[in-house]
Amino acid sequence: MMRTDARGRACWLLILAFLAAGLGPSAVARSEPPESGWHVYFSPNHGATAAVVEALDAARRSVLVQAYSFTSAPIARALALAHARGVDVQVILDRRETGAKYSSADFLAHAGIATLIDGAHAIAHNKVMVIDGETVITGSFNFTTAAERQNAENLLVVRDRALAARYVDNWRAHAEHSSRYAGR
Structure with missing residues (x-):
């Protein structure tokens, strides 16, 4: 009988320790991500593309993209899938993206995604995504296969x-002087 009481107390102490550490049911069942936080990725081959795709797969309302170079098939597919499930996806690309033989500009435009070309600058060198007005993806990481597999890059x-709102304002300012791209 004494042994059962000791086990019971140990069990309750363990439960209380988990609850005190924030590991109770609410931590496990939380449906909303925390209000703020960050993750950093480096390349080559350290998960930057996977992190972008994961964030796009979680998008619920909107995705705004500014991209200088964009050749990543997994990221283009994730944008098309987000659009197909009703997420408002809009993309601003550098003008050189319209000249490539296999262009992400063409793929995105033909997928029904609003695609704009920013020709107002020598180069539109942004590498940014804003997801649901609350998550910003940025860094030196171009949305390309080379950035994932060969280049030394960073992705934050x-x-x-509040940060996302600033990036949304910047995106809108560039959208104002960009032109609609319908694809070839």
Whole structure:
């Protein structure tokens, strides 16, 4: 009988320790991600593309993209899938993206995604995504296969609504002087 009481107390102490550490049911069942936080990725081959695709797969309302170079098939597919499930996806690309033989500009435009070309600058060198007005993806990482597999790059994923609002404002400013691309 004494042994059962000791086990019972040990079990309750363990449960209380988990609850005190924030590992109770609410931590496991939380449906909303935290209000802010960040993750950093480096390449080559350290998961930057996978992080972008994962963030796009979680998009619920909107995705705004600014990209200088864009050849990543997994990221293009994730944008098309987000659009297909009703997410408002809009993309601004550098003008050189319209001249490539196999262009992400063409793929995205033909997928029904609003695709704009920013020709107002020598190069539109942004590498940014804003997801649901709360998550910003940015860094030196171009949305390309080479950035994932060959280049030394960095990618920062930041969940912060105030920061995202600044990036949305910048995206809109560039959209104002960009032209619609219908594809070839």
